[in-house]
Amino acid sequence: MRLRSLSIAVLGAALCTSVLPGCIHLPAKVAAVVNQSDPAPANNFRRDPAPHQAAANAKPAAP
Amino acid sequence: MPSLPLRSAAGLGLLAALLLAGLALGGCASLGTGSSFPTWQIDRQPDNSTAVFQGIPVHTGQIVASEQGSAQSIFLALLVSDNSPWVHTGIIAIEDGVPVVYEANGQIRPSLTGGPPTRNVGGGLRRVTLESFLGKQRFVAIYDPPPGADGERIGRFARDSLKAGLPFDSFFDRSDPSKVYCSEFTALALEAGGAAPRRSSPVNPNQSVAVVMDWLGITTPDIIPAGAVIEGATRVALISRRDTLPQVEAYFDAKAELHRRFTPDQKLGNVLHFSTFSGLTFQPEVLEFLRAANEAAAGWTDVPPDEIGKRVRALAAERLGPFDPLRLANAAHAR
Numbered sequence: 001m002r003l004r005s006l007s008i009a010v011l012g013a014a015l016c017t018s019v020l021p022g023c024i025h026l027p028a029k030v031a032a033v034v035n036q037s038d039p040a041p042a043n044n045f046r047r048d049p050a051p052h053q054a055a056a057n058a059k060p061a062a063p
Numbered sequence: 064m065p066s067l068p069l070r071s072a073a074g075l076g077l078l079a080a081l082l083l084a085g086l087a088l089g090g091c092a093s094l095g096t097g098s099s100f101p102t103w104q105i106d107r108q109p110d111n112s113t114a115v116f117q118g119i120p121v122h123t124g125q126i127v128a129s130e131q132g133s134a135q136s137i138f139l140a141l142l143v144s145d146n147s148p149w150v151h152t153g154i155i156a157i158e159d160g161v162p163v164v165y166e167a168n169g170q171i172r173p174s175l176t177g178g179p180p181t182r183n184v185g186g187g188l189r190r191v192t193l194e195s196f197l198g199k200q201r202f203v204a205i206y207d208p209p210p211g212a213d214g215e216r217i218g219r220f221a222r223d224s225l226k227a228g229l230p231f232d233s234f235f236d237r238s239d240p241s242k243v244y245c246s247e248f249t250a251l252a253l254e255a256g257g258a259a260p261r262r263s264s265p266v267n268p269n270q271s272v273a274v275v276m277d278w279l280g281i282t283t284p285d286i287i288p289a290g291a292v293i294e295g296a297t298r299v300a301l302i303s304r305r306d307t308l309p310q311v312e313a314y315f316d317a318k319a320e321l322h323r324r325f326t327p328d329q330k331l332g333n334v335l336h337f338s339t340f341s342g343l344t345f346q347p348e349v350l351e352f353l354r355a356a357n358e359a360a361a362g363w364t365d366v367p368p369d370e371i372g373k374r375v376r377a378l379a380a381e382r383l384g385p386f387d388p389l390r391l392a393n394a395a396h397a398r
Binding site: 024025026027029030031032033034035036037038040041042043044045046047048 | 177180270271274275278321324325326328329330331332333334335336337346348349381382383384386
């Protein structure tokens with residue numbers, strides 16, 4: 001009886017996860033381009049913090 | 064396009080669902096009146112040849128184009144070389160006095176076998192009421208078919224396709240019309256009505272797009288984009304259930320800017336991110352840019368469209384960094 005319940009639970013869980021996005025396993029090659037982003041400035045969608053940081057560093061100390 | 068437990072994607076939207084089983088189409092929505100929508104712009108007044116749906120002149124053979132404004136929508140836009148404001152199209156028909164939409168709709172089926180989601184897609188032609196359609200999409204436009212096209216013949220093609228049970232084409236192979244994706248179906252319907260064949264657009268030559276397409280098993284060199292379907296067609300109405308007209312303009316400008324920045328060397332992961340439970344989402348910087356454009360545009364009443372475009376591009380430079388493709392190309396050449 002318990003085995004049957006367990007089987008149903010496992011099957012249910014399998015069915016549930018099969019319709020979640022997580023059930024789609026991206027191969028490493030695909031994950032490398034979909035789940036990894038480039039740092040600025042090679043990334044056209046990420047502001048390069050360097051100029052801002054440089055400007056901030058260049059500020060004279062307050063008197 | 065597409066709620067758990069079974070998520071579906073209309074037309075190109077499929078690919079979105081692919082990776083992500085994304086795009087919750089939400090439940091059925093019921094419209095109030097058109098005036099309850101922030102954007103309910105009617106570009107042409109009804110005449111004797113049309114039925115009227117909440118002030119909009121509608122007739123069989125019109126084209127409906129839509130966009131969700133989601134990460135999935137942007138994903139789909141980036142797969143094709145040409146940017147298009149729209150991601151999905153269908154055909155309107157008036158049946159028993161009620162406007163309905165015929166559309167090609169893909170559905171991801173549960174699978175325990177793994178592999179690319181393109182192998183587990185069902186669905187096909189379906190018919191929904193225009194009212195239901197409008198309640199599920201963020202942006203919608205209705206177009207009269209191109210000049211010379213016969214609306215009744217377009218409608219007949221749509222009905223016949225539904226009767227024939229035309230299945231969805233998850234591989235976007237337009238050389239095989241026995242299966243169709245959304246814009247392919249709409250293009251075929253227009254052609255059946257006497258319109259010129261719709262043009263296709265090459266798949267984006269971007270390197271990361273090639274990797275994803277290869278995994279999905281999609282070998283087609285080109286896709287009929289939603290934008291090509293409406294070429295030569297006259298817009299009848301523009302509708303959004305949550306955005307004002309300047310916000311609609313700003314979204315389309317922001318989408319165009321993202322597409323412009325997605326040069327061949329860029330990774331899809333620079334724009335988007337795929338996670339186990341939330342599916343496909345925007346990278347934080349991109350999401351912030353889109354939100355900033357939408358919030359700013361809420362106050363751009365009476366700002367001309369050209370100026371909205373400039374402001375959105377300025378926001379992109381501020382949020383995403385400056386982008387000058389000519390300067391980048393010259394720098395690469397110098398190296």
